[in-house]
Structures are given as C-alpha cells and as structure tokens.
Amino acid sequence: MDLSSLLDLCRLHSTPGDEDEVASFLLRCWRQHGLTPEVYGRYAVAARIPGASSAPTVLICAHMDSPGYVVQRVLRDRRRAVAVALGGPTWDDDEQPTQAAIVKTASGCGPCVLSQSLLERQAVEVTAEIDIARGDRICFPPQAQVRGSQVQASFLDNRIGCFLLTHLAGAMPNPAVNVVLAATASEEFGGFGAAVLASRVQADLVICLDATYADKKQGVRLGGGPVLTLSDASVLIGRPVWNVLERLSQAWELPLQTEIYNSSGTDARAFPAQGSLAPVLPLLVASEGNHSPQETAAISDLEALAAWLTRLCKDSAATAELIAAGVFGEA
Structure with missing residues (x-):
C-alpha cells in the first residue's frame, strides 16, 4: 500500500472548523481519479462512484479535523x-x-x-x-514517518480515514453498489459536518472510518485488523448486524476486532439523529497515543480495512444482507 498520500495528509493543518487544507487535498485527489466532487458548504465534501442504477448506496465517510x-x-x-x-x-x-x-x-x-x-x-x-x-x-507539529510495519504521525485521528477515501477513489472503478466517499468537518468538536452530510446523502448503509484506542483490557491491538465499535455514545450495533459481519470476516478471511464503550463516539450518531434508517458501522483503526503529538498505527490494519471496504462494495449480496440485518424482522 502506497502511504505517500497519508504522509501528505498528516502534514496539513486542519482543526475543527478550519479544515480547508484537507478538504482541498481530497477534492483534488477525487478529481484526479475522474470523480465529480460535491461540496456542502463548510460542513462536508463528497464524491460518487456509480454502480448499477438499482443498487443500494453505501456511504463511506471520515472526518477531516484533528484536535x-x-x-x-x-x-x-x-x-x-x-x-x-x-x-x-x-x-x-x-x-x-x-x-x-x-x-x-x-x-x-x-x-x-x-x-x-x-x-x-x-x-x-x-x-x-x-x-x-x-x-x-x-x-501539534506535522510530523509523519513510516517506521517498519507502523506509521507514526500527528493527526492519524483521522487522516487515516481521509487517506482511505483517497485510496478507495482509485480502487473501485466498477463497484457492485453505488458508493459515496465523503469527509466531514468538526467531528472532534460539534459534529456539525456529519449532520449536514446525513441530511444531504440518502444512503442504505453508512460506514464511518476513524481511529480508536489500542486497549489491552479489550484485546484491541495494533496489527489485529480493523475495529468494529459494537457500542459507544454514538452507536449500538444489534446482534443480527454483528452476526453478518462475523460471517463475512470468516468467509473473506479478513480480521475484525471489536470494542465496547459507553462514552466517546464518532460521526455515527448523526445519521439516525437526522432520520436515516441506514445501518451505521464504525470501522476503525487502532492507534496508540491518540490525540497526542505522536500517534502510532499498524500499516497492516490500514490494508485490512481497505480490503474490507473494497470487498464489501464489490459484493452486492453481502451488502444486501447487512442492510437487511439493520431492519427489525428482516435478518
């Protein structure tokens, strides 16, 4: 996986409400891949990768700001x-x-x-x-470097998610579903961007990309694969949805860790709050030193999360199963 875009993103200055540098980077990248971006004020940016006209829409989003x-x-x-x-x-x-x-x-x-x-x-x-x-x-100073199997930088929360939005723009030329890549403002303070995005994009499935904490007590570790938040202050994943993801993890031979909190959270909260019926999945990358001048993440976790996202968007049956699991009585 080429991490040059991630290192470039980690050198940008982007605090809540002042995300211009990251937004411009994403818009430029999406245009280079032949996509036509949409700009929602100073709250969010998006780009669509069309699939079949009758296919569901999968929204993959990340926030542009860092503390x-x-x-x-x-x-x-x-x-x-x-x-x-x-x-x-x-x-x-x-x-x-x-x-x-x-x-x-x-x-x-x-x-x-x-x-x-x-x-x-x-x-x-x-x-x-x-x-x-x-x-x-x-x-904090924009320091970014690759050290062996890890990447260390300020702002991995959430330049990791933004990097994946650039990677996916070139990795899914013909998805089985309609894909919307989107980035939000002010997740770290206010949450305004995700609320606007949720009101503007009608999605059937939402995936929120972000960083989370490596946690020995929960067995969440660097190199263990993406992390699905089953519970925190912004999301509660029902067992039917989790059952589907467990099965896909085994079938696709892709790792998946889980975490549970009753605090903290991601942009996931905004979508049901705006009346969206779509299942919302926080798929995160574990890091050490979260919100500090030096955060650390495993490159293999980025690769595994990218594989999860591309596989899901190319498998219409798996996507349909996840969407159905998000409805009472449908799983």
Whole structure:
C-alpha cells in the first residue's frame, strides 16, 4: 500500500472548523481519479462512484479535523496568548511541561510553544514567534514517518480515514453498489459536518472510518485488523448486524476486532439523529497515543480495512444482507 498520500495528509493543518487544507487535498485527489466532487458548504465534501442504477448506496465517510486549540485571548505583546482546546488534544505535561506547536494566522503559519495554564482550567498559554490574534488555530507539529510495519504521525485521528477515501477513489472503478466517499468537518468538536452530510446523502448503509484506542483490557491491538465499535455514545450495533459481519470476516478471511464503550463516539450518531434508517458501522483503526503529538498505527490494519471496504462494495449480496440485518424482522 502506497502511504505517500497519508504522509501528505498528516502534514496539513486542519482543526475543527478550519479544515480547508484537507478538504482541498481530497477534492483534488477525487478529481484526479475522474470523480465529480460535491461540496456542502463548510460542513462536508463528497464524491460518487456509480454502480448499477438499482443498487443500494453505501456511504463511506471520515472526518477531516484533528484536535487542536483556538486562541481566546491575546496578551499585550501580541506574541503571547491563552488558547482553549478544540476536541481534546493531549500531551504528557508531567514529563514534558511545554509542547512545540504551529499557529495558523491570517498571514501564515509559525512556530509556538504551549504550556498548561496555571490560572485557567482546560486552557494553554501560548508563546509564538509571530503576531497572533483571537481565533487563530493551533495544532501539534506535522510530523509523519513510516517506521517498519507502523506509521507514526500527528493527526492519524483521522487522516487515516481521509487517506482511505483517497485510496478507495482509485480502487473501485466498477463497484457492485453505488458508493459515496465523503469527509466531514468538526467531528472532534460539534459534529456539525456529519449532520449536514446525513441530511444531504440518502444512503442504505453508512460506514464511518476513524481511529480508536489500542486497549489491552479489550484485546484491541495494533496489527489485529480493523475495529468494529459494537457500542459507544454514538452507536449500538444489534446482534443480527454483528452476526453478518462475523460471517463475512470468516468467509473473506479478513480480521475484525471489536470494542465496547459507553462514552466517546464518532460521526455515527448523526445519521439516525437526522432520520436515516441506514445501518451505521464504525470501522476503525487502532492507534496508540491518540490525540497526542505522536500517534502510532499498524500499516497492516490500514490494508485490512481497505480490503474490507473494497470487498464489501464489490459484493452486492453481502451488502444486501447487512442492510437487511439493520431492519427489525428482516435478518
């Protein structure tokens, strides 16, 4: 699997509400593959890969933003400020009291240093090398590299999902179903993008791509394959749907891990909230260091998830079985 697009995506600055760089990257990639993108304001972008006219529609989506900070208050010298978090960025401030970062201003980007505020909770103090203003966005330095069987980078949550959207654009020239590739804004803070996407695209099956936590207690590990969320604050997968996925995993000889939480979540919540009847499947990639300056994921998990998605979209019977399992009395 060529990871060059993933590394390129991980070098972009994209915090909640300021996803322009990633959106432009995806639109350009989709056009290069001969697709005609659709833009839904500043909330979502999409591209359709047509299958048979009577076939169901499978929506595969990922969010474009990663956690960061927004400048709330600028001090008198204009190079020091207080910023608040957007989406829960984190670093180990016990071992590392300060953290290098990048601030994006109206005149360009520049380096800055973050330290936990001693005066305000859930805030950081910012010292920059350029003038900054209220509303400027801050993210961790865009570091990305492949190390053996793993990829390490800031923002793997969720440049992994966006990378798969670029990969799939060239991997499914003749799907058995109608495929919509889509990317949303503000998943990490607000969830507005997925709500707009859900209202604009009428899908029969929805797959949300994202990163999740490697978790020893649940046996979720790097290299164990994609992770299906059976339960969290955004989704509850019924046993009939899970039965189908278990059978497909065995038949296709593709790995599938599962996780259960009663908190956290993905864009999955938006679709039933907007009245969609489509089953929603969060298919995720396990990572270590989630939301930190250095996240780590296994390349084999990306390859396995790509295989799952391409196989599903080329198998109309499997897709129909999953859709039926999402309806009471139909499985």
